[in-house]
Amino acid sequence: MRRLALIALPYLWLLVLFLVPFLIVVKISLSDQALAIPPYTPTLDLSAGWQGIRDWASGLDLENYWFLTDDPLYWKAYLSSLRIAVLSTLLTLMVGYPIAYGMARAPDHWRPTLMMLVILPFWTSFLIRVYSWKAILSQEGLLNQFLLWLGVIHEPLTILNTNTAVYIGIVYTYLPFMILPIYAALEKLDQSLLEAAEDLGCSRLSAFWLITVPLSKQGIIAGCFLVFIPAMGEFVIPALLGGSRTLMIGKVLWEEFFSNRDWPVASAVAVVLLMILIVPIILFQRNEQRNREAEG
Amino acid sequence: MPENTQENTRENTVFAPWDDPEAAPLIEFRNVTKRFGTFTAIDDLTLDIYAREFFALLGPSGCGKTTIMRMLAGFEDPSEGEIRLGGADLAGVPPNRRPVNMMFQSYALFPHLSVWDNIAFGLRRSDMARDKARIAARVEEMLKLTRLEKFARRKPHQISGGQRQRVALARSLAKAPRLLLLDEPLGALDKKLRQETQFELMDIQERTGTTFVIVTHDQEEAMTVASRVAVMDHGKIVQVDTPASIYEAPNSVYVADFIGEINIFKGRASAPKDGFCEIGFAEGLAPIRARAPEDMQGEAEVSFAIRPEKVEISPERPQARERANAYPGKVIDIAYLGNISTYHVALAGGQKVKVQAANTRRIQRRSITWDQQVWISFTDTAGVVLTR
Ligand SMILES: Nc1ncnc2c1ncn2[C@@H]1O[C@H](COP(=O)(O)OP(=O)(O)OP(=O)(O)O)[C@@H](O)[C@H]1O
Ligand SMILES: [Mg+2]
Numbered sequence: 001m002r003r004l005a006l007i008a009l010p011y012l013w014l015l016v017l018f019l020v021p022f023l024i025v026v027k028i029s030l031s032d033q034a035l036a037i038p039p040y041t042p043t044l045d046l047s048a049g050w051q052g053i054r055d056w057a058s059g060l061d062l063e064n065y066w067f068l069t070d071d072p073l074y075w076k077a078y079l080s081s082l083r084i085a086v087l088s089t090l091l092t093l094m095v096g097y098p099i100a101y102g103m104a105r106a107p108d109h110w111r112p113t114l115m116m117l118v119i120l121p122f123w124t125s126f127l128i129r130v131y132s133w134k135a136i137l138s139q140e141g142l143l144n145q146f147l148l149w150l151g152v153i154h155e156p157l158t159i160l161n162t163n164t165a166v167y168i169g170i171v172y173t174y175l176p177f178m179i180l181p182i183y184a185a186l187e188k189l190d191q192s193l194l195e196a197a198e199d200l201g202c203s204r205l206s207a208f209w210l211i212t213v214p215l216s217k218q219g220i221i222a223g224c225f226l227v228f229i230p231a232m233g234e235f236v237i238p239a240l241l242g243g244s245r246t247l248m249i250g251k252v253l254w255e256e257f258f259s260n261r262d263w264p265v266a267s268a269v270a271v272v273l274l275m276i277l278i279v280p281i282i283l284f285q286r287n288e289q290r291n292r293e294a295e296g
Numbered sequence: 297m298p299e300n301t302q303e304n305t306r307e308n309t310v311f312a313p314w315d316d317p318e319a320a321p322l323i324e325f326r327n328v329t330k331r332f333g334t335f336t337a338i339d340d341l342t343l344d345i346y347a348r349e350f351f352a353l354l355g356p357s358g359c360g361k362t363t364i365m366r367m368l369a370g371f372e373d374p375s376e377g378e379i380r381l382g383g384a385d386l387a388g389v390p391p392n393r394r395p396v397n398m399m400f401q402s403y404a405l406f407p408h409l410s411v412w413d414n415i416a417f418g419l420r421r422s423d424m425a426r427d428k429a430r431i432a433a434r435v436e437e438m439l440k441l442t443r444l445e446k447f448a449r450r451k452p453h454q455i456s457g458g459q460r461q462r463v464a465l466a467r468s469l470a471k472a473p474r475l476l477l478l479d480e481p482l483g484a485l486d487k488k489l490r491q492e493t494q495f496e497l498m499d500i501q502e503r504t505g506t507t508f509v510i511v512t513h514d515q516e517e518a519m520t521v522a523s524r525v526a527v528m529d530h531g532k533i534v535q536v537d538t539p540a541s542i543y544e545a546p547n548s549v550y551v552a553d554f555i556g557e558i559n560i561f562k563g564r565a566s567a568p569k570d571g572f573c574e575i576g577f578a579e580g581l582a583p584i585r586a587r588a589p590e591d592m593q594g595e596a597e598v599s600f601a602i603r604p605e606k607v608e609i610s611p612e613r614p615q616a617r618e619r620a621n622a623y624p625g626k627v628i629d630i631a632y633l634g635n636i637s638t639y640h641v642a643l644a645g646g647q648k649v650k651v652q653a654a655n656t657r658r659i660q661r662r663s664i665t666w667d668q669q670v671w672i673s674f675t676d677t678a679g680v681v682l683t684r
Contacts, residue, residue: 190402190404192400192402192404193404193406193407195369195371195391195400195404196398196400196404196405196406196467197406197417198370198390198391198392199369199370199391199392199396199397199398199418200392200397200417200418200421200467200471201392201418201421201422201471202392202421203390203392206421211406214408215407215408217408
């Protein structure tokens with residue numbers, strides 16, 4: 001009985017916090033927009049009994065999904081999100097890996113401090129941190145002032161409200177998610193393996209490629225998924241730092257919900273986004289699973 | 297152990313480059329000191345190792361054996377002094393540019409590579425790199441040598457500890473380096489496989505002419521395989537010599553005690569006369585007559601060391617005149633080990649003596665039992681007098 005309860009608990013959790021809301025979203029995505037509260041029909045009228053359920057069910061259709069394929073805005077937004085997410089994941093990896101490597105190689109007594117520094121930003125609101133990037137990246141921002149002062153540039157650069165700013169924002173925000181799993185993998189790495197590689201004729205650099213990188217692969221994969229998945233649906237960063245030409249599905253979703261009040265289409269957008277993300281999520285889970293098996 | 301030593305005292309007396317003042321050593325340690333912070337791991341070490349040697353480092357845990365190996369492989373730099381290989385200073389030469397391969401105490405197998413790829417790793421980074429067929433042939437040869445053919449495709453975590461050790465051995469042998477460093481290469485193997493591998497190593501050594509430096513905790517192993525043994529203590533080498541000399545003529549109580557079993561009598565030696573001295577070790581007992589060490593002058597506090605198998609035990613006082621030393625005692629314990637028996641005999645002064653005797657003349661030996669009054673005796677050349 002206790003074991004059953006233990007197993008049931010995570011499932012209950014999943015049911016309440018994921019499956020139920022998801023089914024509600026699916027339901028809305030199958031409805032039609034309406035000027036009402038809530039702003040869609042049909043609504044489920046349980047007081048009408050069986051007949052009510054049947055009326056409700058017959059009112060559902062896939063119209064909104066067809067609509068998504070009609071308007072190029074949507075698939076363009078998906079594609080653009082995908083591109084931004086992939087590119088920013090790679091950028092985060094390029095920035096995060098050396099940091100994680102440095103942390104793993106740092107003297108033992110430094111590591112807790114470095115770890116603290118990596119997670120310190122989480123202590124302030126995400127919104128405020130992204131907002132402050134506006135002050136850094138704007139025409140009169142700190143970055144431009146600094147570069148002008150250095151004499152590297154003579155005209156202020158336009159960074160804010162471009163995709164570049166979005167990349168910077170995503171890399172900045174999700175960097176810890178990249179660093180931590182890679183650091184965990186690198187920290188476990190036995191230094192004598194690198195010595196053995198050198199002993200067998202590798203230079204430092206080739207030992208890094210042949211030993212360190214393959215052995216931190218699991219960390220790299222985990223970090224990439226942890227950045228890619230939220231970056232794909234990111235809304236706040238493109239909204240605050242991106243320009244009018246930054247097209248991301250998170251933004252489209254927001255506009256459908258709050259500007260157009262078209263809940264059914266917004267829901268359909270969300271469901272499709274989830275379908276797209278399910279693939280990497282499953283891959284991620286598999287990776288974790290394999291990881292555990294290899295270690296166990 | 298004594299049998300081993302006798303047997304393996306190398307027949308080819310020709311091979312003794314350390315006695316040849318002309319011979320140029322392959323490795324020279326010149327006043328090498330290695331400090332980790334304030335801790336001195338290697339203390340002013342000067343040592344020559346010659347080409348084609350099978351050199352064993354023996355010593356208790358933490359005495360600095362691995363540190364010596366790591367300095368040779370290039371992972372640690374000496375804090376002071378100089379290490380030369382073939383006459384050239386090794387300082388600043390990175391590990392991948394040294395003609396040296398090391399088998400790590402922790403094996404350091406690459407967990408993401410199969411056994412096959414682990415062994416091929418070094419070959420792929422040698423001048424053989426282009427020649428896939430040659431690499432394959434060499435790997436197969438190594439697999440066969442270490443009897444790992446069946447496990448070639450497995451990953452290190454899918455094989456047993458002993459098999460892993462063999463992979464590490466095969467990997468370090470594959471490149472046929474000039475100098476091979478083996479840090480406890482056989483510790484995880486069972487006795488039979490260990491002996492086979494020991495002979496395999498000696499065979500490889502003879503065939504390839506590679507110079508081996510081997511670290512071991514197992515003195516029997518050191519005695520079996522080594523051309524010379526260095527006994528270490530706290531970062532210093534106490535004695536370097538052939539296994540037979542180390543066993544028969546230890547230069548200190550430390551070495552005598554470290555290698556094999558030994559009886560130590562502490563006492564005061566008289567000034568040597570005709571090369572012999574007399575050591576009084578207990579009230580009321582005749583002093584031990586023994587050959588005095590050459591550097592001994594006058595009286596001295598000494599330890600007399602004698603191996604258990606050099607002591608004779610008999611129920612009666614022995615008659616033979618060459619048995620210069622004879623003492624009565626009581627048997628307090630007998631350990632029967634099949635081919636040999638060890639008798640623990642307490643002498644009148646309380647001194648305990650271990651006596652080892654081969655069980656050949658069964659009837660006579662059997663007559664000695666617990667609590668029996670017996671005589672122990674030994675000749676005046678059976679033991680050594682140690683001044684330190
Ligand atoms: N990197 C290091 N930093 C500080 N001390 C070290 C370091 N490496 C070794 N030591 C110390 O140097 C001494 C010699 O170490 P070493 O590894 O050479 O011992 P060993 O003879 O190989 O012992 P074992 O038989 O247990 O392998 C030990 O006391 C060890 O603690
Ligand atoms: Mg060691």
